[in-house]
Each structure stands twice: as C-alpha cells, then as structure tokens.
Amino acid sequence: MKKVNKAAIASLVLTLTTGALLSGCGSSNNGNGNENSAASPAPQDNAAPKEKVVLDFWTFWGSETRRPLVEKIIDDFNKAHEGTIEVKHSYYPYGDIWTKSLAQTAAGNPPDVIVNSIEETGLRAAKKQNTNLAEFLAKDPTVKDRFREDLWNTVLYKNDPYALPFTTDTRMMFYNKTAFKEAGLDPNKFPDTWDELEEVAKKLDKKDANGKYARIGYAPQFAGFDAKSIAVNFDGGKGWLDENGQANISTPNKIEGFNYVQRYTDRLGQKNIDEYKAAFGSKEANPFIAGKVAIWPDAVTFQTQLRDFGKGMDVGIAPIPETKEGAGHWSTGGGFVVEIPAGAKHPAESWEFIKYLTDVQAQTYWAKMNYDNVANVQASNDPELTKDPIYKASVDNLANTRVYTRPAAAADLFKMLDPQVDAILTKKSTPKEGLDQAQKDVSDLIAQNGG
Secondary structure: OOOOOHHHHHHHHHHHHHHHHHHHHOOOOOOOOOOOOOOOOOOOOOOOOOOOEEEEEEEOOOOOOHHHHHHHHHHHHHHHOOOOEEEEEEEOOOOHHHHHHHHHHHOOOOOOEEEEEOOOHHHHHHOOOEOOOHHHHHHOHHHHHHOOHHHHHOOEEOOEEOOEEEEEOOEEEEEEHHHHHHOOOOOOOOOOEHHHHHHHHHHHOEEOOOOOEEEEOOOOOOOOOOHHHHHHHHOOOOOOEOOOOOEOOOOHHHHHHHHHHHHHHHHHOHHHHHHHHHOOOOHHHOOOOOOOEOEEEEEOOHHHHHHHHOOOOOEEEEOOOEOOOOOOOOEEOOEEEEEOEOOOOOHHHHHHHHHHHOOHHHHHHHHHHHOOOEOOHHHHOOHHHHOOHHHHHHHHHHHHEEOOOOOHHHOOHHHHHHHHHHHHHOOOOOHHHHHHHHHHHHHHHHHHOOO
16 A cells, blocks of 8 residues: 655645635635635545554465365455455464564564464463453453353463453364174164273274284373373373363373373284374375274364265264263363464554454354364354254263363473473383372472462
8 A cells, every 4th residue: 555645644734724714814705705615625634544454364275175164264354344354364383373473573573463372371371471452351251152161261371361261172082893793793872981991992993914903992101182082081081281270191091091102002013003193194094994993083174084084884973981980081182373463563463453353254154164173162053053963972072071281380280291201102101100290290390380
C-alpha cells in the first residue's frame, strides 16, 4: 500500500479550513440580509486513513496435505477482514520453528501468532515468552466456553490464559480384525484389561518356519502408548507430578506398570523387539499396515494413514485397557495452541485471528480435512464428523484423556525421568530402583527451583 503523507494531509486540511473561515469573515452579506453571519464551514475529517495491519503467522504445517488447509483458513479470514487485517503464513520445520521464534522474540521481532505445544504453555508464560490474554478475554469472556475445562486449564498460568487451544489428541488401540479372526478371537471384542490384552497378544503372535516372528500381536515397546503412558494408566491417570506440582513418580501402581511392560520383554526377547523396531517405517511400511503387528496404539489421526495406505484393511478401534474393571481406561493426550509471542506488535489484531482459528467454522474444517481432534467442543461434535464411528470413538475417549503440563519448577522433569526409564527398560535397574531415583532427582530439581 502506498504510504500516506500525514503531514501533507494535515497541511492541506488546515489551508482549506483557514480559507473557508476567512472567506466567511470577509463577507458583509451572506445573501439573506444578515451581515456577519456567514455559514459555518463543513466539518473536516482530520484523521488519516487507517493502514491495514499485516500479521505473520508461523506454523510447522508444510506438508502437501496440511499447508493448503492452513492457507484456506487464512484466506477465509483475510476475505472477512479485507482492508483491515491481512494474515501471511510462514512455514518452518517442526522443532526449528520454536528455536527461531525464541530468537526472534529475544531480538524484539517475534511473529504475530505461532502454533506451539499445549503442554508447555504455562512454562513459556513463566519465562515471559508469550502474551497474557486476560485483557482480551475480559472483552470476549465466552471464548473460554469453546473448550473443555481440563483443556482450558492447560493454557493458564497464575489463572490467566496465555494461548487458545487449537488441537488435542487421544491415544486408542487400533486392531486388525482379520488377524483376530485368524487367531480364533472375536473381532468385535477388544480386551478390556491389560491382563486380557496380554493373553490375546500371545494368540496373535505368529512365527515363520525358521521360528522368527512373522507377526507380533502387541508389544508396549513399539509406539503410540509407551511404558511411561502405561505407568500413568496403571496409576489411575495420575501424572508424574501431583496437584501441588510435586514429584509423583515412585508410586506402587507406576512400578507395577513398568513390571507389566517387562513381561513382554521377557517373553518376546529384547533382540526380537529391537529387530522389529529397526524395520519400522511410515505409510505402507508402518508395521500395523504391513501386517507385522496386530494391535497398534496411536492418535486418531492414524486413521488418515489407514485410509491412504491401508486400503482393504478391516480395522477396529478401542479404548486403552484398564488394570481392572472400574479402574479407568486412562489415556494420554497432547495438542497444540495458537498464541501471541511476547512483544508481538499487533496483539489486538492477533487476538482476532486466534479467536477465528478456534471458532466453530475453522475448527470444523480442520477436523474434517485432517481427521484431527480439535479443541472446540462444538466443532468436535459436528454431526458429519461423529457419524464416523472411529472419529466418534475418539471424541468419546477425550473424557478419559489427560494432558499433562509442566510448571517452571519442573521444566526439566523428563531429563531426570527418561534416563531412569531407559535403565528400567534395558534391565540395568528394577522399576522400583529406577523410579525411586527419578523421584529423588525430580524432587531435588523442584526444590532447587523454588517449587
């Protein structure tokens, strides 16, 4: 847009106004016989035209599937705000985007809006890396009603919001119904408990003439719902920190969860597990799609891979097992938020954009085109989406899904926990020894950070 010369406009307005006033004062008769009663000049508009605000929106969605969807949503917003706000999309690879954003923020030139991880929103707020949205929410208080309460709580820091949830997810069990039939199992009945799953997995195992595994029924070491997630499930959905932000690691139930995982290692053999994992790939090479694994935990977006590369497969979906009836089919989730980095130059316009991104229209479109669990409850329950039984199952499963956030005092929680988990899984320590050490390490970390 051509830059407006405000000084020139102001000078022109002053000249015209002064001329009109002098002309009026110099008239002895205005035509109605009333001397010195010249008509007042027409009011002048001294305000310079308001320039269009251009927002820079950063995402890591650059694939041939997702990038057109992002840009379609942006185009719809731009058309609705033509002449006032224009959003431009900047793509950066996953991971790199946040390093670059922090550097830009530190340099005083952050993007206007960015997609970021939901679990660390409060952590970024504590580090003053994102913008407090309380003043905007005060003007639009119903915005928070778009989201489940537990999901809304993930974006709060000291009770103020620092982002808006965009997507979430949940882990479920995908299983090969054809393999169930071959093993003499009911293809419409998935195991309800972990012990039942273990017995079913044994029946689904298949070896070739050389005694090597041609198919493994299920192994928690593979993907989707790992040993840490199983430990949390065994502990009634309680995460690695308690409600007061203190370490909640070495509990009897979490220890039992790791003992359960070890049973698979003992039966299948670490060498077989490692060889299997080494051959894993994506698309057609995904072990579930390739028929190498019969049960595969994953987020609901895995359905898009099945749609595109698993044509003809007869697939079922079920909740994560529970330890015993009534203990809860606890699942873990994550997701992404849209937030305004600290120091962004156009926070008011950015707020309008993130409101749009999390409203029903954009969220429904994203869910339909991506087969993704979106944060907006109304969009998530769109009738066209929920008529699909797999998508409906994922929406229902959100009630049993927990997204675990990390406070600033425990920012390095997993740097303390993960080495101990590795030691447990490689049998360098027992589950109790490893989790006891992690409990101590994380407790010391929180104390050092004043938590």
